[in-house]
Amino acid sequence: MVEATGPAVVAPSRRPRRLSPAFWLILPSIILMLLLFAYPMFVGIRAAFVEGDGGGFTMANWARMVNDPQFWPAVRNTVLLIVVIIPLQFLFAMIMALLLQAKPRGSAVYFYLWAIPLAVSDLAAGLVWLSIFSDQGYLNSVLVDLGLQPFAWLSYQNPQTQFLAVTLAELWRATSLVLVIVVSGMQGIPKDYDEAAAVFGANYWQRLWQVTMPLLRPSLQVALILRTILAFQTFAVAQALTGESFPLLVGETYRWYSALSNPNVASAYALVIMAVSMVTAVIYLRALRDESRQVKR
Amino acid sequence: MSQVLNASFSRRGLLGLGAGLAVASTLAGCAGASTSGGGDVTFFSTQFAPVEEKQRFEKILTEYVKDVKVGFNALPSAADFNTQLKSQVDAKKVSIGVAAAIHGDLAPLGDYLDNVDDLVADAKAAGITDDLLTLGKMGTAQQKYIPWMQASYVVCVNKKALEWLPSGADVNALTYDQFLQWAVDANKANGKPVFGFPAGPKGLYHRFFQGYLLPSFTGGVVSRWTSDDAVKGWTWMQEFWKNCNPASTNYEFMQEPLARGEVLVAWDHVARLVAAPKDKPEDWIMVPAPIGDKGLGYMLIVAGMAVPKGGDKAQAAKVIKALSAPAAQVELLRQNAFFPVVKADLPTDLPGPIKLAAEAIEKQATSPKALLALPPVGLGAKDGEFGQVFKDVFRETCLQGADPKATITKYATNLETILAGAKVPCWAPDPAADVCKVG
Numbered sequence: 147m148v149e150a151t152g153p154a155v156v157a158p159s160r161r162p163r164r165l166s167p168a169f170w171l172i173l174p175s176i177i178l179m180l181l182l183f184a185y186p187m188f189v190g191i192r193a194a195f196v197e198g199d200g201g202g203f204t205m206a207n208w209a210r211m212v213n214d215p216q217f218w219p220a221v222r223n224t225v226l227l228i229v230v231i232i233p234l235q236f237l238f239a240m241i242m243a244l245l246l247q248a249k250p251r252g253s254a255v256y257f258y259l260w261a262i263p264l265a266v267s268d269l270a271a272g273l274v275w276l277s278i279f280s281d282q283g284y285l286n287s288v289l290v291d292l293g294l295q296p297f298a299w300l301s302y303q304n305p306q307t308q309f310l311a312v313t314l315a316e317l318w319r320a321t322s323l324v325l326v327i328v329v330s331g332m333q334g335i336p337k338d339y340d341e342a343a344a345v346f347g348a349n350y351w352q353r354l355w356q357v358t359m360p361l362l363r364p365s366l367q368v369a370l371i372l373r374t375i376l377a378f379q380t381f382a383v384a385q386a387l388t389g390e391s392f393p394l395l396v397g398e399t400y401r402w403y404s405a406l407s408n409p410n411v412a413s414a415y416a417l418v419i420m421a422v423s424m425v426t427a428v429i430y431l432r433a434l435r436d437e438s439r440q441v442k443r
Numbered sequence: 444m445s446q447v448l449n450a451s452f453s454r455r456g457l458l459g460l461g462a463g464l465a466v467a468s469t470l471a472g473c474a475g476a477s478t479s480g481g482g483d484v485t486f487f488s489t490q491f492a493p494v495e496e497k498q499r500f501e502k503i504l505t506e507y508v509k510d511v512k513v514g515f516n517a518l519p520s521a522a523d524f525n526t527q528l529k530s531q532v533d534a535k536k537v538s539i540g541v542a543a544a545i546h547g548d549l550a551p552l553g554d555y556l557d558n559v560d561d562l563v564a565d566a567k568a569a570g571i572t573d574d575l576l577t578l579g580k581m582g583t584a585q586q587k588y589i590p591w592m593q594a595s596y597v598v599c600v601n602k603k604a605l606e607w608l609p610s611g612a613d614v615n616a617l618t619y620d621q622f623l624q625w626a627v628d629a630n631k632a633n634g635k636p637v638f639g640f641p642a643g644p645k646g647l648y649h650r651f652f653q654g655y656l657l658p659s660f661t662g663g664v665v666s667r668w669t670s671d672d673a674v675k676g677w678t679w680m681q682e683f684w685k686n687c688n689p690a691s692t693n694y695e696f697m698q699e700p701l702a703r704g705e706v707l708v709a710w711d712h713v714a715r716l717v718a719a720p721k722d723k724p725e726d727w728i729m730v731p732a733p734i735g736d737k738g739l740g741y742m743l744i745v746a747g748m749a750v751p752k753g754g755d756k757a758q759a760a761k762v763i764k765a766l767s768a769p770a771a772q773v774e775l776l777r778q779n780a781f782f783p784v785v786k787a788d789l790p791t792d793l794p795g796p797i798k799l800a801a802e803a804i805e806k807q808a809t810s811p812k813a814l815l816a817l818p819p820v821g822l823g824a825k826d827g828e829f830g831q832v833f834k835d836v837f838r839e840t841c842l843q844g845a846d847p848k849a850t851i852t853k854y855a856t857n858l859e860t861i862l863a864g865a866k867v868p869c870w871a872p873d874p875a876a877d878v879c880k881v882g
Contacts, residue, residue, distance in 0.1 A: 175534055198864075215835055281690050282703065301689045302842055389644040389693050393840075405644075407522055407824035 194413035239324035272386025275315035330364025452472025482514030484540030492519035505769035570786030588747030592781035626686035639706030649830035652744025677847035717776035724795025731807035736816035821867035
């Protein structure tokens with residue numbers, strides 16, 4: 147929220163001289179970045195366009211990816227998951243954050259409880275939910291105890307309940323990330339604004355929409371970008387719950403890389419995910435930035 | 444920590460320390476994945492990577508290999524095993540003593556393996572059959588490996604399921620039609636399917652199509668891919684799948700649903716079945732796979748012990764000989780459920796499940812209709828994609844109800860692409876042609 151209001155620092159007069167010490171100081175990190183990021187990235191991108199291990203240029207990997215029977219279902223599932231999960235997660239996180247903001251008794255305890263899923267690895271989270279939804283899991287045991295028929299929640303024959311299970315597990319696992327960001331954003335908002343609005347007679351909803359939400363925008367933007375990019379990477383939960391019958395893009399990347407030992411097609415998948423993530427991030431940045439400028443005018 | 448940080452180092456001293464550390468770590472990096480394993484001879488294997496199996500096998504090594512000290516090193520990825528062995532031989536710096544892997548993993552390494560012809564006499568004396576030894580030649584005139592152990596896939600049956608066996612059927616010599624009828628009748632009687640199939644992400648169901656269904660129906664796999672017999676086979680599979688527990692798409696090791704009672708009859712790799720009858724062996728039987736029009740197709744997994752070119756053959760020979768001894772082979776069966784390749788009288792005190800499996804494997808291999816199939820040979824890293832074609836056909840025909848003929852025709856091109864890239868000769872049961880082609 148800090149803005150540079152003063153004039154820019156005057157640049158020192160330019161004259162030919164030895165490279166500045168700053169260059170030498172950042173040189174190791176540049177080398178490290180080149181070695182650990184740029185080079186692997188180059189190799190990864192190249193792999194998607196060559197044949198086998200360093201062969202000639204080819205688009206065959208892309209053809210194989212698109213023709214794979216699991217490709218379009220994976221795209222569809224990934225997009226569907228994001229479209230359903232992200233709004234729900236923001237809704238839940240906002241409600242939870244506002245509840246915490248009201249400082250009920252033991253709010254610190256609630257916050258820690260709600261943040262627990264952050265500490266759980268996604269595969270572990272998937273396994274926890276597997277023990278609930280599997281055919282002889284807790285949910286079915288409860289149903290049987292109530293005298294109802296057990297239901298095959300995770301069977302390939304019931305894609306809707308498969309989707310429901312994955313959605314629930316992801317909601318449980320990843321909402322806390324949004325919550326933590328939103329809570330920290332809320333704590334950064336000075337109370338004065340809210341109190342001032344209250345003095346002028348604004349009711350709770352007006353204060354929420356006119357005061358809190360606009361001030362929370364930067365936090366929401368961060369959370370939105372982070373969460374969407376992470377949502378494109380969802381797969382351990384789906385893998386644990388449904389095996390291969392609910393394909394997701396990253397799961398397919400993993401399958402092509404490890405089970406099918408074909409790093410070329412896996413790279414093509416990874417590039418698709420990267421491209422889509424970047425496009426979404428840019429869209430978010432544009433959408434939220436333009437609006438905030440208008441507010442300032 | 445703070446003491447260390449506060450301690451005054453001279454600048455030169457610090458630089459020296461840093462340089463020393465850098466050199467040390469670089470050298471350590473050069474060593475790569477160590478294959479020394481801490482012994483006179485390194486036993487390098489794709490098998491027994493899980494820690495319990497590893498410990499049990501290390502115990503066998505210390506107990507049965509007396510002459511030399513053996514370090515055991517397991518690398519479950521066949522591709523990594525391949526790279527490691529090739530790079531050592533190419534660099535003429537071989538630290539691998541014995542390279543042990545299944546036939547299909549050793550086959551592409553033929554040029555990198557020393558011949559072990561001088562060990563054949565001992566192997567024959569120990570009772571290793573000529574058939575297995577011939578496999579160990581890998582299509583050359585020389586012996587490339589000495590068979591080490593074998594395994595196969597059989598059917599595990601909870602005795603409860605026997606009551607729905609079609610009348611007049613012999614559970615040890617079922618035809619595919621009888622097997623299907625059994626599944627249908629059991630389904631009707633229970634109101635739900637009680638047969639299972641390891642169709643989970645890590646299940647070995649593609650081996651069923653490669654080694655059992657297609658060989659039994661068509662007499663081949665790749666060479667008969669689009670034949671009418673193959674259509675018949677996949678149609679059988681569609682019907683059979685309708686009588687399998689739908690949770691099968693999550694089953695990986697059939698012993699788990701069997702032990703839980705979720706399914707009563709299932710086909711799988713013996714190592715993935717033996718835990719099912721552990722508690723009450725008397726409630727279970729294991730039987731050979733069904734028989735089709737073209738015979739009893741069954742898949743044989745043979746692991747062999749080879750010596751890389753440039754390795755210490757004399758030392759390796761001692762290990763190979765010691766592990767070929769019947770007593771060591773029986774111990775391996777007892778501990779890790781891999782079956783002897785030598786003639787060994789199975790002791791009567793074998794654990795119940797292993798005895799069941801041993802009997803079923805023997806019945807299967809010695810059946811007059813037996814038709815041997817091997818896991819893909821020489822495909823190396825392409826084995827995954829090759830298996831995926833079978834899995835894809837299964838998904839489309841069985842899970843999505845697509846027409847078998849159209850589906851196998853569609854996937855013939857995929858199969859062709861993979862084989863064209865690999866350029867390998869066909870393996871059993873397909874006739875050995877120069878380059879394997881889809882028929």
